[in-house]
Amino acid sequence: MSRPHRRATVHDIAAAAGVSRGTVSRVLNGGYVSAEARAAIEAAITEVGYVPNNAARALKMRRSQAVAFVALEPHSLFLDDPNIGSIMLGANAALSLADHQMVSLVVESARDTERVARYLSGGFVDGAIVVSARTRDPIIKVISELALPAAFVGHPPDLDQSIPFVGIDNAGSAQAITARLLAGGRRRIGMIAAALDRDSGIDRLAGFKAALGTAYDAELVADVPHYDYGSGVKGMRALLAAEPAIDGVFAASDAIAAGALEALREAGRSVPGDVGVVGFDDSTWAVRCQPQLSTVHQPAKQLGSCAAQLVLRQLRGEVLEPGGQLLPTPIVWRESA
Known part of the structure; x- marks a missing residue:
């Protein structure tokens, strides 16, 4: 019977290279x-077929080589929102390049928050990327108390100033695209505003108000x-009931705008003939719609990558400057409209 292959060790490398284990x-x-x-050791590694035992190394360093991706969204939206x-x-691409595993955690309820808090405090991950945190979200307190290396996508107003974030100028972007809708001759403009319990929703509504000025109603x-299709259908029906002569709509996301288009079709209103519609995100929804959506481009992959890099920098021992980074959001x- 053949014996199992023995894993090469540091001792084998030292013997082959003629140097000490140290x-x-x-x-x-x-x-x-x-x-x-170094040259002798690298040659010896090849000769003896040494493969690093990353599990043992992580245990010694008290590192898991894993980073949590915490999405504070309903399960259905986590799957449907591009x-x-x-x-x-x-985020996963950036972590993979650094040989870190990403662990996805979806938080929909208070029970989920408690479970995730226990997981984060158990040493199973070295850091966390948090998406869609609300104002006064319990997960903010959990991460602050753990002093866990973390980065937020978005900037809740009560976020601990020591925790870095990456985001976009939601207010400025919403103001810019609403102003362009106005410049196209639309006069009775409404908004389907979503997620007003978090910074993105609050800021997009603020930008809409700023663009309209005294014309805001x-x-x-x-x-x-939520930023979902069904909310867009319901929101558009509500706007048509409130103002049948509405001729412009700013939807807080592309998925909402797609739902708004469906409600307008139901009502026999043409787009952009009767009503101009603009969205936000420049997601796959924007190009799947008929007509295709005018929208704000949100660099979603870059947001994830930047957040991952912020966590990795902390894990390398870097001290980051307080505050965050805002990425550009051009109108498409x-x-x-």
Whole structure:
């Protein structure tokens, strides 16, 4: 019977290279040795077929080599929202390049928050990327108390100033695209405003108000809970009931705008003939709609990648400057307005 293959060790490398185990360890851990010693050790590694035992190394360093991706959204929205998916893919790509595993955690309820808090405090992950945190979200307190290396996508107003974030100028972007809708001759403009319990929703509504100025009418704002298609249908029906002569709509996301288009079709209103519609995100919804959506481009993959880099920098021991980073959001003008 053949014996199982024995895993090569540091001792084998040292014997083959003719150096001490300490010298081998310095090379494996990125320390300094002479060029001659390094060359001999690298040749010995190839000769003996050494494969690093990352699990043992992580245990010794008390590192899991894993980072949590915490999405504070309903389970259905986590699957359907292309923005969250793109942020997640961007984060995963950056973490993979750094040999870190991403662990996805979806928080929909208070029970989920308690479970995730226990998981984060258990040493199973080295850091966390948090998406869609609300104002006064319990997860903010949990991460602050754990002093866990973390980065937020978005900036809740009560976020601990020591925790970095990456985001976009939601207010400025909403103001810019609403102003362009006005410049196209629309006069009775409404908004389907979503997620008013978090910074993105609050800021997009603020930008809409700023663009309209004295023409702003609170009756022409439909408040919906989520950035999803169904909310867009309901919100548009509410706006049509409040103002049948409405001729422009700013939807707080592309998915909402797609739902608004469906409600307008039901009502026999043409787009952009009778009503101009603009969205936000420049997601796959924007180009699947008929007509295609004018919208604000949100760099979702880059947001995820930047958030992951912020966590990795903390894990390397870097001290980050307080505050966050805002990425550009150009307007993409298409047929819907």
